[in-house]
Amino acid sequence: MYDLSNVTRHYQKGGRAVTALHELNLAIGDGEWLAIQGRTGHGKTTLLHILGGLDRPTAGTVTFAGRDLGRLREAQATRLRAESIGFIFQTFNLVPTLSAAENIESALIPLGTGPAERRRRVTAALESVGLGDRARHLPSELSGGQQQRVAIARALVKQPKVLLADEPTGNLDEDTRDEITALLEQLWRDHGLTLVLVTHDSAVARRAQRVAIMHKGRLSIRQDTRRAAK
């Protein structure tokens, strides 16, 4: 699915150059679950943004399904995100004025899906995360776990190839964390998704097929259970 070759990302912070990613090489297969761990500020989120076409590497190439993400025009990258990549954020990032169903529906707007089909898919997505009875609730009327379920449904409603999750359990208590992790695992298996999950939490990371460690912009693989999982 992904092939990263010598990916480097520099940016300016407070007037000085920072290297977020340093000559990073990584291949992520179709349907793989990769967990990325590491300390804050060591490049995990930058890597996730580059994988999602939200950011571009300063050097090196990132190919996604055979397409060089660094060479895509902004409109093409936007289209790619709309069709193929789902995002989940630590702080859920739901639009506070829209209901759970409308937040999920917002992911279908760029695809130009018709209203009836949108309603059908939103209902199915809500059911798949166990929130069929919360469609009209605003985010403020939902618990943290429920909000993250809505965010997961929003990411999955467009049936993406890849799910990029940035600390999806970082704001949740332990029980809810386990629920969300179990849900992600179930969806990953059911939908055949490629899942890249950034987490601080080793308990969450251990459930992935591979665990990579980011340290000062460099990546190293700590655990690989792909063969066992299959």
Next chain:
Amino acid sequence: MFFFTYLRRELRRRLRQAVVTALGLALGIGLVVTVTAVSSGVSAAQGKVLGALFGVGTDITVTTATAPSSGGMAQITPEPYVQHTDTLSSPTQGSIGASAVTAIARLHDVGTAAGGLVLTEIKTTIPADNAPPPASFQPPVQVGVTGVDLTRGRLGPLAAARLVSGRNFAAGQAGADVTVADSAYAAAHRLRIGSAAAIAGTRFTVIGIVRQAPGSNAPQLYIPLARAQALSGLGGKVNTVYVQAASASGVGLVAGEISRLLPSATVTSSASLASSVAGSLKTTAQLARSLGTWLAVLALLAAAAVASLLTVAAVARRVREFGTLKALGWRSGRITAQVMGETLAMGIAGAAAGIALGLGGAAAASAAAPNLTATVQTSNVGQGGFGGGLSADGGIFQGTVGGPVQTFANPNATHTVAVPFTAPVTAAAIVLAASLAIAAALAAGSLGGWRITRLRPAQALSKVA
């Protein structure tokens, strides 16, 4: 529809900001509507004054100054017997050959031209020499009489008159002793259709009674031009030429052409007449044009600035939201359209409230404003040919009894007209106001959109992640 659902929810979430923005725009728009209405009212009032003085359809009048020997000064020597004089003359204006009318009509930018003879009939009784003054001395009677070119009825002194009774001149009455009387004069002298009116010793039959606009300084009697020329001894001459330009934009050109054709003539346009208008009407017009316009422009700019700042601030607060939408695959244009939809809704609300405010302001201005007055120098009017040489305030004639009697014009006499003021709100003003509000809202939305376009999704998400 998702667009409107999202828009409605966002406006409701930021209701206070939406109300402040809409109210700011409403204030600006209300001022624009009110100032436009006041300006329209003042323009209409000016138009009434100028129209009354100038005549409908007339763009330019051409006159000449009185020649020293043309009758401006007349001396009557007392005799041993009582004298009755009844003269028709042009005491304040010089005469022009009728051929000048034809020459003016042939000018390139002239639509049509008509000659007229603005005259004054003076009826005086001079006591016998050395006789004691009679106990009931009657001052000289003055009557304004204007000779009208019957072939150009739509242009000239009668063009602005409204026929009250009877009929107007017919083309075949050029040599007939018929007259059209002003309604006020007819009422004062009990003239009716078919009555007789003596002008310079000749009996004229009243065939029509007309009413001129208040303040028009109209003559009391109108007679055919040929008869006026004959009775005043100005055969083949006129003292006023009424000119209509071929197009409204050509008035200045026509004035220049006439000045070149007749260098000694006084060429007066409505614009030059307007500049001689004084009084509260002029003050109000100046106030509406200067202070009012600037106030409205400033208020509108301030409202647009406030709307822009609030929109940019809202975009800054919604960075995470827009970053997330970009991550979901929303194009910048789609997000910008959403934001512009929100500002447009505020603009429409502001326009509606502003129009309501403006209508209230215009109504208040109409209710509170007293009648305006416009003061025009009679000498200017007389020289310009607007309504004759004699004014009701005796600005032209003064006389002494028991010695030589003189007639002369007072160049500093003025004519004051009361003009009722209303501030009408026109459909055009409402469309303009609504357009301004929407333009201001779209400008604010565009600024917000510009910020969104520049927003890098990774940066937007990183700031809050």
